[in-house]
Amino acid sequence: MLRFVEGEARELPDTLRNAADRVLDHALSADAPHSTAGVEMALRLSGWLATRRRGDTGSRRPFGVVARGYGREGGFVDRARARLWDGDPSPVVAEAYAALAEQADEAREQENREFGRLLAGWPGSGPHEQRLFGVEAVLDRCIAPLARTQPVLVLVVDAMSMAVFRELETPRRRRTASRDTTACARPARPTHRRCSFTRETCARPARPAFPRVVAAIADPDHRVVGVVINAVDDHLAKGDQVRVPWTARHIRPVEELLEACRSCGRAVVLVSDHGHVLERGTALRAVTEGAERWRAPVGQTQPSCERRGKRFATSITASGRASGETVSPATWRVMVL
16 A cells, blocks of 8 residues: 555556455455445545546536535545554554555645635536535525425434444435435534424424424425434534544434334435534634634635635625625634634
8 A cells, every 4th residue: 555655646546456355355354344434435536536547537627516526525535544544453554544645635625726716706607516505505405305205304413524424324315315415505513402393493402302293294284394413513522532433333322313203204405504514634723713614715725715705704794784894714724713
């Protein structure tokens, strides 16, 4: 693997594939799922880097294509990167993972900067731009049409990144009907206590309220039922040095909710209000004009993405309309605080 990372091969070497197959097919592989997952993620990430070396990623692509491309494969890449950051008990394997992750980090950094440059000009007028819509249009363009044909559960996983989503959906991908990508003006800072809600009532997040949600899910007259789960955001806020497997079994009560929907034929739409970036050598930039994920256009934070328009609110006008301009980092290596 080190030879592949340090070289310029545009195809995965057979020796690397064969070595990975021997590990994954080993009789004791089931006893070390974390290590075997590392091998699998390293092989996938190596294949992605080989594709980039061939120049198969294209250039001068419109923002809509880039955004959907991240939704299609970027989440898998970021999931693999996060796994390799965990290293391996073997120093030799850990060294190879670190080298591979560093090269992947550089490649993703280039993509982030390009994404930020394109985002500054969105929305455009091309066909790819029109297919990508803002997060505020999800209810009208996705949920409402679906609810006309069958009942829907809108499951909001607070702070779920695309990498977490890919891990969460893995055991259920064969049952997944479709996936879509939306764009958000900027991630919202959670300032209010979350709660589980049904069509017309809102209940505080307490255990006695859960049967009410299950009952609402089973009732076809409740065309849309919504639930907010804070497991990801709460874990990030605590800063625990723990690697959490983001699966339905480990995120309560996702497994119970999905089973309730399956038993009554209710569709599930999995959404997130914002993602997250794991700290990895991130530089902190303190600003006075702004918030956790954005700042006012004062000074420079390079590389950055500067946006203007009614969707980018730094203030609220007397008529209640949002107006302003913001600057957000176009890199995971800078955090504005």
